[in-house]
Amino acid sequence: MARGILRAAVSNLCLVLVLSLGAHAYGDPGKDLFDKQCSGCHSVGGGDGGGPDLKGVTDRRAEEWLESIIIEPDKMAKDAARQELIKKYGYEMPNLGISHDDALKIIAWLKSAGGGTAGGATPAAPQAKPVETVVTPELVAKGMALFTGARPFANGGSPCAACHPFRAPGVSGGNMATDLSDHYEGMGEQGLRGVLKSLKFPVMKKMYADRPLTEEESTAIVAFFKDAAAQKRGGWSFDIFPIAGAGFFVFCLAVLILYKRRTR
Numbered sequence: 001m002a003r004g005i006l007r008a009a010v011s012n013l014c015l016v017l018v019l020s021l022g023a024h025a026y027g028d029p030g031k032d033l034f035d036k037q038c039s040g041c042h043s044v045g046g047g048d049g050g051g052p053d054l055k056g057v058t059d060r061r062a063e064e065w066l067e068s069i070i071i072e073p074d075k076m077a078k079d080a081a082r083q084e085l086i087k088k089y090g091y092e093m094p095n096l097g098i099s100h101d102d103a104l105k106i107i108a109w110l111k112s113a114g115g116g117t118a119g120g121a122t123p124a125a126p127q128a129k130p131v132e133t134v135v136t137p138e139l140v141a142k143g144m145a146l147f148t149g150a151r152p153f154a155n156g157g158s159p160c161a162a163c164h165p166f167r168a169p170g171v172s173g174g175n176m177a178t179d180l181s182d183h184y185e186g187m188g189e190q191g192l193r194g195v196l197k198s199l200k201f202p203v204m205k206k207m208y209a210d211r212p213l214t215e216e217e218s219t220a221i222v223a224f225f226k227d228a229a230a231q232k233r234g235g236w237s238f239d240i241f242p243i244a245g246a247g248f249f250v251f252c253l254a255v256l257i258l259y260k261r262r263t264r
């Protein structure tokens with residue numbers, strides 16, 4: 001009798017273990033963390049976004065190195081490999097306040113998803129390549145209105161200009177945080193989306209955690225930043241355009257004249 005109960009208990013225990021292992025494989029905590037905190041800037045096998053594609057990173061880098069960059073990237077900016085990455089991507093990965101435990105979970109998931117040790121690795125879930133927002137005048141205008149507060153955010157967050165200055169015609173902003181007008185070049189679309197999604201800056205987290213931007217609002221803001229960056233870059237190419245146009249016109253004229261001469 002007692003033995004029967006024991007056997008039942010043991011087999012139940014086994015069942016629970018098997019079930020929890022199974023559940024573990026499906027709801028991988030490392031993957032959840034990655035989706036929430038990292039996927040705004042990184043893919044695994046989907047190409048570079050705001051940050052490097054992390055496929056195979058667990059082969060490229062030592063475990064301690066990975067732990068440091070995930071837990072306190074700001075403390076290892078002098079590392080030689082880091083310097084190269086920062087140069088390549090134009091800005092530093094922010095400190096996201098990841099705990100040691102969570103970092104280990106993420107690394108474990110990266111190992112299984114991103115190539116890791118040869119053989120036992122499951123192929124990376126193919127992630128869609130990040131889509132680049134197509135800038136239209138309407139989107140830019142909407143983004144600018146959202147940034148300045150002329151148009152309120154659907155979930156009630158403050159306009160960005162409440163804290164950020166932005167040097168663009170028709171925009172004046174607050175002075176509490178960095179001027180964002182030079183930032184887009186460095187971080188690019190995925191980086192900016194990453195900032196808006198991960199809310200790594202405490203002040204912004206307070207503001208937007210309960211009042212998130214909608215997908216369309218983020219897209220409009222991205223378009224506004226992109227357009228401002230393009231205009232800044234385009235400063236001289238607009239000036240040179242008429243000259244290039246004139247050059248082409250002269251070239252056509254010359255061809256036409258030569259052609260006429262030959263056929264005469």
Ligand code: HEC
Nearest residue numbers: 037038041050051052070085086089091092093194195198
């Ligand atoms: C706001 C964008 C952003 C977020 C969010 C972000 N990263 Fe990064 N990450 C970067 C950038 C940019 C680099 C390259 C420059 C550098 O090293 O700072 C990088 C570099 C890395 C590297 C080194 C890659 C290599 O090729 O050696 C690892 C590993 C990494 N990130 C992991 C993570 C993990 C894990 C998370 C989530 C906890 C995360 N990152 C969140 C932007 C981001």
Ligand code: HEC
Nearest residue numbers: 158159160162163164176177178192195201203204207221
């Ligand atoms: C309540 C104030 C506040 C609001 C509102 C706010 N931010 Fe921020 N933001 C900050 C602070 C503070 C920082 C971090 C420190 C800094 O960059 O000055 C920051 C950082 C950033 C950064 C990163 C800059 C860097 O140095 O890499 C970006 C990008 C950004 N904000 C975009 C936005 C956008 C877009 C909006 C509107 C949707 C917005 N912020 C609204 C306060 C705010």
